[in-house]
Amino acid sequence: MKERLSVAFVAERQIPPAPPPAKTGGVVGWLRENLFSGIFNTVATLLSFAFVAYVLASVVPWLFLDSVWNASSLQECRKIDDGACLAVINERFLQFVFGFYPDGLRWRPVLAFALMFIAIWPALFASAPRKLLIFTGLYPLLAYWLIWGGSFWGPVGVLAGPVLGWACVRWLPGLMRGWLDERLVFLAAVGVGLLATVLWWLFGVTVFDDTLSAVLAVDLDSVESARLGGFLLSTIIGVSGIVGSLPVGIVLALGRQSNLLIIKACCVGFIEFIRGVPLITLLFVAWLLLAYFLPPGTEFDLILRVVIMVTAFASAYMAEVIRGGLAALPVGQYEAADSLGLDYWKSMQLIILPQALKVSIPGIVNTFIGLFKDTTLVIVIGLLDPVGLLQPIRADQNWNGIVWELYGFIALFFFIFCFAMSRYSMHLERNLDVGHR
Amino acid sequence: MSMTGQPPVEAFRVSQLLYDTRYRSYTIQVFALAAIMLAFAWAVDNAVQNLEALGKDIDFGFIFETSAYDINQHLIDYDSTSSHGRAAIVGILNTILVAVLGCIAATAIGILAGVLRLSGNWIVARLMTVYIEAFRNIPVLIWILFTVAIVNEVLPGVRSFRGPEGMSGLFFDSVFITNRGFYIPAPIFEAGSAVVGAMLVLTIAAAWYFGRWARVRQAATGQILPVFQIRLAILVLPVLVAFFAMGSPISLEIPALKGFNFKGGIYMRDSLIGLWLALSVYTGAFIAEIVRAGILAVSKGQTEAAYALGLRPGRTMSLVVLPQALRVIVPPLISQFLNLTKNSSLAIAVGYMDATGTLGGITLNQTGREMECILLLMAFYLTASLTISAGMNAYNRRVRLKER
Numbered sequence: 001m002k003e004r005l006s007v008a009f010v011a012e013r014q015i016p017p018a019p020p021p022a023k024t025g026g027v028v029g030w031l032r033e034n035l036f037s038g039i040f041n042t043v044a045t046l047l048s049f050a051f052v053a054y055v056l057a058s059v060v061p062w063l064f065l066d067s068v069w070n071a072s073s074l075q076e077c078r079k080i081d082d083g084a085c086l087a088v089i090n091e092r093f094l095q096f097v098f099g100f101y102p103d104g105l106r107w108r109p110v111l112a113f114a115l116m117f118i119a120i121w122p123a124l125f126a127s128a129p130r131k132l133l134i135f136t137g138l139y140p141l142l143a144y145w146l147i148w149g150g151s152f153w154g155p156v157g158v159l160a161g162p163v164l165g166w167a168c169v170r171w172l173p174g175l176m177r178g179w180l181d182e183r184l185v186f187l188a189a190v191g192v193g194l195l196a197t198v199l200w201w202l203f204g205v206t207v208f209d210d211t212l213s214a215v216l217a218v219d220l221d222s223v224e225s226a227r228l229g230g231f232l233l234s235t236i237i238g239v240s241g242i243v244g245s246l247p248v249g250i251v252l253a254l255g256r257q258s259n260l261l262i263i264k265a266c267c268v269g270f271i272e273f274i275r276g277v278p279l280i281t282l283l284f285v286a287w288l289l290l291a292y293f294l295p296p297g298t299e300f301d302l303i304l305r306v307v308i309m310v311t312a313f314a315s316a317y318m319a320e321v322i323r324g325g326l327a328a329l330p331v332g333q334y335e336a337a338d339s340l341g342l343d344y345w346k347s348m349q350l351i352i353l354p355q356a357l358k359v360s361i362p363g364i365v366n367t368f369i370g371l372f373k374d375t376t377l378v379i380v381i382g383l384l385d386p387v388g389l390l391q392p393i394r395a396d397q398n399w400n401g402i403v404w405e406l407y408g409f410i411a412l413f414f415f416i417f418c419f420a421m422s423r424y425s426m427h428l429e430r431n432l433d434v435g436h437r
Numbered sequence: 438m439s440m441t442g443q444p445p446v447e448a449f450r451v452s453q454l455l456y457d458t459r460y461r462s463y464t465i466q467v468f469a470l471a472a473i474m475l476a477f478a479w480a481v482d483n484a485v486q487n488l489e490a491l492g493k494d495i496d497f498g499f500i501f502e503t504s505a506y507d508i509n510q511h512l513i514d515y516d517s518t519s520s521h522g523r524a525a526i527v528g529i530l531n532t533i534l535v536a537v538l539g540c541i542a543a544t545a546i547g548i549l550a551g552v553l554r555l556s557g558n559w560i561v562a563r564l565m566t567v568y569i570e571a572f573r574n575i576p577v578l579i580w581i582l583f584t585v586a587i588v589n590e591v592l593p594g595v596r597s598f599r600g601p602e603g604m605s606g607l608f609f610d611s612v613f614i615t616n617r618g619f620y621i622p623a624p625i626f627e628a629g630s631a632v633v634g635a636m637l638v639l640t641i642a643a644a645w646y647f648g649r650w651a652r653v654r655q656a657a658t659g660q661i662l663p664v665f666q667i668r669l670a671i672l673v674l675p676v677l678v679a680f681f682a683m684g685s686p687i688s689l690e691i692p693a694l695k696g697f698n699f700k701g702g703i704y705m706r707d708s709l710i711g712l713w714l715a716l717s718v719y720t721g722a723f724i725a726e727i728v729r730a731g732i733l734a735v736s737k738g739q740t741e742a743a744y745a746l747g748l749r750p751g752r753t754m755s756l757v758v759l760p761q762a763l764r765v766i767v768p769p770l771i772s773q774f775l776n777l778t779k780n781s782s783l784a785i786a787v788g789y790m791d792a793t794g795t796l797g798g799i800t801l802n803q804t805g806r807e808m809e810c811i812l813l814l815m816a817f818y819l820t821a822s823l824t825i826s827a828g829m830n831a832y833n834r835r836v837r838l839k840e841r
Contacts, residue, residue, distance in 0.1 A: 026491070033557075033559060034557065034559035035558060035559055036557065037557065037558075041557070041558045044556075044561050045558060045560055045561070048558075048560045048561055048564055049560065051564070052560070052564070072628070137507070155571075156482045187455070205552070259462075260462050260465060260466050260469075261463070261466065262466040262469055262470050263466060263469055266469070268471060272823070273819065275820035275822070276818060276819040276823055277815045277818045277819055277822075277840070278779035278780070278793070278818055279779075280780040280783070280785070280793055280797075281782070281793070281797065281811060281814050281815050281818065284797060284807075284811050284814075285811060288807040288811065289807060289808060291812060292483065292484045292487045292488065292808065293480040293481075293483050293484050293485055293487075295483055295486075296483070296486050296487055296490055364719055369573075371573065373574075373575070373576035374574075376576040376578045376579065377783070378579060379786065380783075380785055380786065386575075387578060387579060387582070390582075391502060403586050407579060407582065407583045408585065410519055410579055411575045411579050411583075414574065414579070415571070415574045415575050415576050418573075418574035418575070419570065421573045421575070422573075
């Protein structure tokens, strides 16, 4: 055996590493692997390139090289050049943004929009100062006041309701302790607090508003809902729907998971009903029927009704998404929370929901995106969101016959917002992923 | 003394309703039920008062009254002397038509795009990503309006097909794609076509039975028959024989340009075409993502194991990967079908007369019975959705992984 292993078979020096064959490395290798591997792929690649080239060749000159930005009518556009007539967007841009919001007051929605970013900052990024959450809580009323105007004391009065209720819960137990069963005191305080809040909203707010306005009037010119439109309207409906649907959806999902039969049945019924009908029919309800179910003579703003319905709609979908997250958690998590002695709400708040919500982030953001896209449906009940503004613009003699520029512009707006949301959700997923799996 | 005795039976105290979790749930439920019923009663009472103040009542009698409006696309006999109820059925059939067409097209588009997005070809995968992102991030209403605009503005007018130097239709001058919609040949059934139809049903049953028999035989003997070819023969030959034996009872009526419009054949209106294309391409983008997720959900080990067993790639796909991927794909796919059906109510924006357009549109406006119309409309969509999701749940139970 030893003889057969001759020295001649042992390498005496190391062969220097050779570069990979030209066909498999570098640009050529990448091309071969990803674009031209086999006949079918080659044909597909060539066809795709031809398609891209064709689209670019028709869109780029139309949109960039030959487009007209300054003209006062379509005829004038066509005279200048044969590309896109972007002058219509140039001229109607403010209308697309604000609808028919009065000219001089447009700083108000702009301010509300800017403040919105400050308000959502602490909600979206953990690095923001926590004190800002107070501002976030106050923001909805502030935004309402800025956009719709009216007396400043109205929103303050509305806010005073919960404050009153909280005060009852905080201090009433101390007062009642002497003459009521110890264990009922807290419950009674909560009941009184709730009652006080509702009564205040029903009767107190108007008096409060009138009194304070008489003393010191802080007014903004009020703007009626019919003048709101364009992206402003989409944003109002979309953002309020998003903000409202998450908590309602969480409650519904918990209700559907709960073992309290009646509560579960109600939640299931609500969710399945809402998911079973198209949003349009719910908008019809908001438009035509909701007023029937309120006390006679109740005046109720159409946009507010739409917001309520859109929120209800989105929250049913949200509930299903969150239920998926709850179901994805191992039973051990629930059992561990129970064995620590946490009660239901504590275990949900500290153990279950943080994990379930994290798992369902992609679904939640998809629901947000769907909701924001669905705000366009309000045109069927006559609200003038961007799509609704197309009609008046096309009816204008100057712009009669313009099509693609307008659709493209609106589509771009929605694309930017929805795409940004989906990217943010990916970022969030990566950040929150602690690598359990 | 005895440590293992029965726990002491406590007398029930009222405070247990509040502090004992065993009883507290009843308290909560009773209160919740009371609150919900109160809210309902309040809403209904308000509705009664409001309706009384307006001098209205709840009455579904309008269903049998004359509708007095025309519907431009009706799959069953309908004219303006028909009843509102019939108008609603026409609308419902139109909804079902666009939904079924849309579901078929969306599935085809979605599977294609989903598979192509996973392809190793860089540019094809990128193009599919662009398609999917564009459609998922832009509202379907804009796509519907956009597609109808494409049909109306870009496609050639009916006039351009006129005369000897005019354009000719597709497929041997039988399909005409115009800005008013598509004109396609219509089948005409004459006497004897029932025999052909019956033969078709028979052959389908026979082919299905043959497939089962071949599988049983393969399991018993190990021999594989050329199932596909034999099935094709079973399907086609008897039908052809019956067709010619009965003297070609089924023929095609080809649309022809007469006067200002095409006559004959089937006319697919521009709004139907636009709605159909937009809904199917839009939903296709969502289905593509579902298909992709389904395929990615089957672990690579499954494919490798199949290869190790010596299965060819095609059989690996059909016997190993697809059955597992379908379990992941089908439930969200069905919910996309539901979404498509619900989105088809946007037809109202382009003048396609679906259930929302008739029952929730013109009938509502003419009779002024909002409450009844919207209730009926919701009932229709709700029934459709709940039926389909009941079917889906049954399917889910059937294919669920049997875990220990």
